Amino acid sequence: MIDHERESGFTRGDLARATGCNIETIRYYEKTGLLPDPPRTDAGYRIYSVAHATRLRFILRARELGFSMEDIRGLMGLEDGAAPTCAEVKERTKRHLADIRTRIADLRRIEVVLAETSAKCSGRKLPHCAVLDALAG
Numbered sequence: 001m002i003d004h005e006r007e008s009g010f011t012r013g014d015l016a017r018a019t020g021c022n023i024e025t026i027r028y029y030e031k032t033g034l035l036p037d038p039p040r041t042d043a044g045y046r047i048y049s050v051a052h053a054t055r056l057r058f059i060l061r062a063r064e065l066g067f068s069m070e071d072i073r074g075l076m077g078l079e080d081g082a083a084p085t086c087a088e089v090k091e092r093t094k095r096h097l098a099d100i101r102t103r104i105a106d107l108r109r110i111e112v113v114l115a116e117t118s119a120k121c122s123g124r125k126l127p128h129c130a131v132l133d134a135l136a137g
Contacts, residue, residue: 009038009047019056026056034059034072067096 016023029035035056038046055076062072070079074092077083084092113134120130 009049010053012046012048015048015053015056018053019060021056021060029056029059032069033078034069034076065096066100071096 010018012023012026015021016026026035030037035052038048038052040046058076059072062075067075071092073079074084075089117131117134120134122130
């Protein structure tokens with residue numbers, strides 16, 4: 001039988017299923033301080049609250065959007081212990097957007113070079129290959 005304390009929260013496995021997050025990732029976020037340590041039952045089980053699930057979903061969504069762990073700390077107010085202002089969040093987001101746009105431009109350049117190089121390759125079983133030549137040169 002499950003004790004009453006466990007019924008009022010999530011186990012780590014429950015939290016993983018509820019958020020779609022890997023258990024090891026939850027442990028990592030706890031270890032790095034992004035996710036606070038949950039209280040434990042008398043039997044030693046970690047019990048996560050709805051607030052833990054909400055925070056974990058925030059972290060996961062921010063990661064999906066490419067925010068770094070440092071940025072997520074800042075967005076959650078963990079860097080200096082104070083909740084960030086909307087202006088601070090906007091500035092951090094603008095910097096992140098600029099980084100993303102730079103990466104997209106880099107990927108587009110890579111795409112052009114790979115497409116041009118690939119087009120030069122015959123694809124035959126020959127010892128000479130235009131793709132290998134381009135990589136070597």
